[in-house]
Amino acid sequence: MNADKLRTxxxxxxxxRHEFGLPVTERGGFVMLPVTSRIGVVHLPVARAEKVRSTLQQQYREAPMLARQIRWSFLAEPDSRPGDQVMEVLNGLDIGIPAVGSAVMLPTGLGRWTREGCHWVTPPARDSKLPPLSAIITTALAVGTGSGD
Structure with a gap:
């Protein structure tokens, strides 16, 4: 399938679905990726997300990552849900973990400028295993933002 020929x-x-094996659906004229027991998402402020990405790359791990203006989103495999105390810390750091049943809008383009206002920093790959959600969270907490936290 050639992405340049995709119109609708x-x-x-x-x-x-075909290229990346993602269980996406159409909803309201957009491509939506449901958050499920098999695919999770972690939203991070940009500065922290860049550090998490760099750290994962140093560990030879890749994670599909979407960029939006103020937050980047990693796709992950939900291996466990953080407890209430950890969730409180994450919320205080503006790190979000959408609940099962919610969904994330995906871009209808592979370039930087899409109508959805997001683009793939690291696109998904069909046969790549998603990193565990716990690894993304642990890394996000470990790296800080470099701005005093």
Whole structure:
């Protein structure tokens, strides 16, 4: 499937399913990735997300990552849900973990400028295993932002 020839949201849904094996759906004219027991998401402020990405790369781990203006989102495999105390710390650091049943909008383009206002920093790969959610969270807590935390 050639991404340059994709025109409709339905084309993009088929592309994400076929090329990346993601269980996306069309909703309201957008490509939506449901958060499930098999695919989770971690939203991070940009400065922290860049450090997490760098740390993961140093560990020879890749994680699909979407960029938006003020937050970046990692796709992860939900291996465990943080407890209430950890969630409180994460919330205080503006780190979000959408609940199962919610969804994340994916771009209908592989370039930097899409109508959804997001783009892939690291696109998903069909046969790549998603990193554990706990690894993303642990790394996010460990790296700080470099701005005094």
């Amino acid at each position: 949201v339905d084309d993009w849904v088929s592309y994400y």
